[in-house]
Amino acid sequence: MPPKQQPSKKAEAKRKEKVIEDKTFGMKNKKGNKNQKFVAQIENQVRNNNTRMDIVRQQEAAKKKEKDELLDITSLLKPVEQKVAKDVDPKSLLCVFFKQGLCGKGAKCKFSHDLAVAQKTAKRNLYADSREVDKDETNENWDQDKLAEVVNKKNKGGHMIDIVCKYFLEAVENNKYGWFWECPNGGDKCQYRHCLPEGYVLKKERKAMEQQKEDEISIEELVEKERAALNSKDLTKLTLQSFIAWKKKKLREKREKEEAELKAKREKIKSGKHNGMSGRDLFLFDANLINNDDDEAGDIEMEIEEADENEKVFEIDANFFKFDGMDDELTNEMNNSSTAVQSTAGGEMKREMSSRAVSLLSKCGTKLQQIRGKAHFTFQPSAALPAGLENVEKTKMNLMQSVNEAMRIAMETDDSAVLFGEDVAFGGVFRCSLDLQQKFGKDRVFNTPLCEQGIAGFGIGVAAAGATAIAEIQFGDYIFPAYDQLVNEAAKFRYRSGNQFDCGKLTVRTTWGAVGHGALYHSQSPEAHFTHTPGLKLVVPRGPIQAKGLLLSCIRDPNPCIFFEPKILYRLAAEDVPVGDYTIPLGQAETVRSGKDLTIVAWGTQVHVALEAAQLAKEKLNADVEVIDLQTIQPWDEDHVVESVEKTGRLIVTHEAPISSGFGAEIASTVQKRCFLNLESPIERVAGFDTPFPHVHEPFYIPTVHRVFDAIKKSVNY
Secondary structure, X not given: OOOOOOOOHHHHHHHHHHHHHHHHOOOOOHHHHHHHHHHHHHHHHHHOOOOOHHHHHHHHHHHHHHHHHHHHHHHHHOOOOOOOOOOEOHHHOEOHHHHOOOOOOHHHOOOEOOHHHHHOOOOEOOOOOHHHOOOOOOOOOOOHHHHHHHHHHHHOOOOOOOOEOHHHHHHHHOOOOOOOOOOOOOXXXXXXXXXXXXXXXXXXXXXXXXXXXXXXXXXXXXXXXXXXXXXXXXXXXXXXXXXXXHHHHHHHHHHHHHHHHHHHHHHHHHHOOOOOOOHHHHHHOOHHHHOOOOOOOOOOOOOOOOOOOOXXXXXXXXXXXXXXXXXXXXXXXXXXXXXXXXXXOOOOEEEOEEHHHHHHHHHHHHHHHHHHHOOOOOOOOOOOOXXXXXXXXXXEEEHHHHHHHHHHHHHHHOOOOEEEEOOHHHOOOOOOOOOHHHHHOOOOEEEOOOOHHHHHHHHHHHHHOOOOEEEEEOOHHHOHHHHHHHHHHXXXXXXXXXXXXXXXXXEEEEEEOOOOOOHHHOOOOOHHHHOOOOOOEEEOOOOHHHHHHHHHHHHHOOOOEEEEEEOOHHHHOEEEEEOOOOOOOOOOOEEEXXXXXXXXXXXXXXXXXXXHHHHHHHHHOOOOEEEEEOOEEEOOOHHHHHHHHHHHOOEEEEEEEEOXXXXXXXXXXXXXXXXXXXXXXXOEEEEEOOOOOOOOOHHHHOOOHHHHHHHHHHHHOO
């Protein structure tokens, strides 16, 4: 007996796969069958929003029945064929198949696909004689024998010849031919044809064709025409010498033109007619324009004071210039850059300075911190504390310390809170997370790669999982790689899932605003980019008190928040901050100065600029200006601002971001709509220019106290 044939490797592999399938989710295994049904049930519930399967089947059956009935009705009403009389122009009739969306001929269809044709009367066919058409029958299915029979029958009368009737041609040329036209030569008994032969061109069309043909010119004729035009002129031969002479002439004319424009600008500035600058003028500004603004004044010679050998000198200790918060690196730079003067007596090099210089430096010592910070405003501490915190213990803090304190409280009260970002483990470049890793461990405070998109995406995932995510973007200027994650994912997470999931425990911290030397990549104010996206909350504090309370509110808010921190205030701003845990409600503005003549709305550092401008207006114009700190940019407190404008009748909105599409435009539009009858003057906006943020020209770019004061003066005197 021959041995059994062994199965192939492929068949053996299939058999093993079948055994594995039966042991897991196969239909032969009872447990596997049960698991498989459970998985299918869960999938159907998720797909149909937890609706019972029998109800889903009924709904699907009803939809299928309705669809079948609709198809049956459509098939019954579908047109079979569209016929038209021979004496009717088919282009004047609407295609019935196209009307029902069934025509597939497109441009080749002899009927019109213009729906407007259905409202018009059908036109007569110029290429068919209506007298040859039998109304009772059509020629759709005629063969050659039938056609010859009809022709012989029609020609028995003897009144039809192949010559076209002149009256018919005249009517067509003058657009008088139609259904009610009657031939003067006997009407229907006219022996001449009342249709155009194939290929015949009317006179009115022939004129247009001849005119078009006259305008046409071949490439050969065009070349000869241009060549003849060149030969007729007395042209200079082009040589190197003639080209150089021409180039020198053009350069000379350009230089003379620039000198004339420069002279005109100088005259305008001297006469006071040059009142403003565009954004481009800021970068092209020439200080020489005002050097000679007083030609009548005499020159002043500067006399160099001779050194007095008997004058007393003193050594200056480098610690004289130190102040709280100063970096040690600055102290070392000052020590290295101290003036070394060679002693005339001993010949030794030592640090000396005259007594006159000592007195000058001692006067400037108190302002050294502001000079180093290069702030375009003076920080003004809050005059009032948030409600309920008047009797609470307070401690001196700058904005960096208040942000650090807020995150410490949030992580102490919420065990799921984590802090992550670039360099946050050792405190960050601005030291806002200082000592937090030592207190809460590396699992809750940790560094991330230099990838803003990844930081935002990781924060969304952490918040969606139920933890509290505090993400730090080191500079607000570099938040744009994370823009897609924040706008398309975080803002829409709750809406997209039908409120089943959310990432509301996400808070993104980032720096914001001008710093005095940050230039185009470290000075931007990007808040307006995010205000166009529903689902995000945006906050900008003006000082340490607001920073602590608003940051805690953002961390605990059930919506994703972006918290912008004015980096120039990290160490420049210091005030008495309440100790302990407190929050400031989001979406509520604060009136930091009351007034009755004009309202200024600002946020961030611009609030301090507005306060200075308001005080200047009080002194110079006797105007009582009210200043409102918006605090929350989105959602912003419309009612608070509208109530103030209804009282004052005037509004100025100021922010550091460029003026075009800045958030001030949204505020101005809303106030103009709601307070139109209360306004005494047009709404003014004082903002940055529509240019990249400049470096050395930053004082010209930012909306300073004087620019805001000019807007106040313009509005009050309107």
